């Protein structure tokens with residue numbers, strides 16, 4: 001479905017007087033700090049986030065899944081849903097496909113459809129963490145790390161197929177996340193598993209098209225509970241370094257043990273030019289499926305503080321994506337909330353007085369350093385984010401418009417109340 005622009009504008013108009021008052025307050029605040037609001041708004045408008053095709057349906061846990069209504073039944077409907085999000089916030093102009101869940105039957109038609117919603121195709125994701133119908137060999141005991149060369153060859157071939165699909169869509173990167181590992185001590189040799197993985201990744205790397213990247217994602221545990229073959233950023237970095245310049249690391253916020261200093265990891269990977277991908281979500285314990293900013297908005301800000309610091313010096317940007325899919329909320333509302341949280345953290349990081357922060361660091365003034373960071377973090381930037389969206393043609397309040405337009409009800413009518421989105 002396409003959003004009715006007239007209705008969106010009418011809803012914006014109703015909120016405009018209050019928005020303008022809040023914006024004036026924000027402007028006054030920024031002027032006091034010597035920051036030009038226009039610069040911040042411009043940066044916010046340029047920020048585009050990829051939406052993964054699997055986040056449009058209600059997520060599940062291994063205990064069960066409670067599907068919502070009107071979920072997308074195929075790739076066309078997934079693209080349409082991302083199109084709705086992008087129309088509302090003008091910040092989700094990309095979709096990330098997961099193969100084999102999203103293999104297009106007609107590439108040109110899919111590309112035309114995406115273009116009609118002003119969307120591009122972000123990184124493509126391979127899937128060797130489950131067996132597909134008719135697949136000759138099983139990934140039960142691993143894929144790229146498997147002890148059997150035949151299973152590894154099958155997994156390599158799948159990744160090459162994913163690259164071919166991505167090429168036809170205009171993607172520029174392959175994301176590899178491996179569920180490979182062991183659940184019991186002694187089950188496999190750490191060294192052999194690593195060597196097999198490196199060898200398999202080298203076979204994939206050789207076939208990467210010019211201008212493409214491969215992102216190596218890590219996760220400390222789950223589905224394997226004793227060891228994951230790529231458990232942490234060190235292993236991911238080791239693999240990416242051995243592969244070459246087209247390989248880099250992918251940081252997923254939820255793929256860290258509690259209290260890990262993720263902002264430090266981000267800073268060091270960026271320094272090395274090895275931060276290629278970034279998956280946003282939030283977690284309290286060990287999950288990776290909660291709405292971005294739902295739990296730890298200050299951590300998110302501190303991460304963006306490092307990202308912005310580096311983005312000043314380089315034109316290249318990590319491939320940003322939301323990687324979360326919970327089983328309680330409307331998935332589209334959940335995504336709108338996540339993007340809002342990301343833009344807020346980004347805007348706050350843009351407000352950090354970096355000259356003053358450097359002075360504080362050079363004087364070993366921990367008090368002042370904290371003051372500088374928290375001055376930015378405690379600034380209410382919501383009006384700036386809304387203004388960036390309004391100017392780009394989006395909604396002042398995407399969730400309000402999503403509900404006012406009855407989008408979910410329309411989708412339920414179109415698609416039914418008990419559909420299950422593919423890929424989950």
Ligand SMILES: [Mn+2]
Nearest residue numbers: 217252279323
């Ligand atoms: Mn991820």
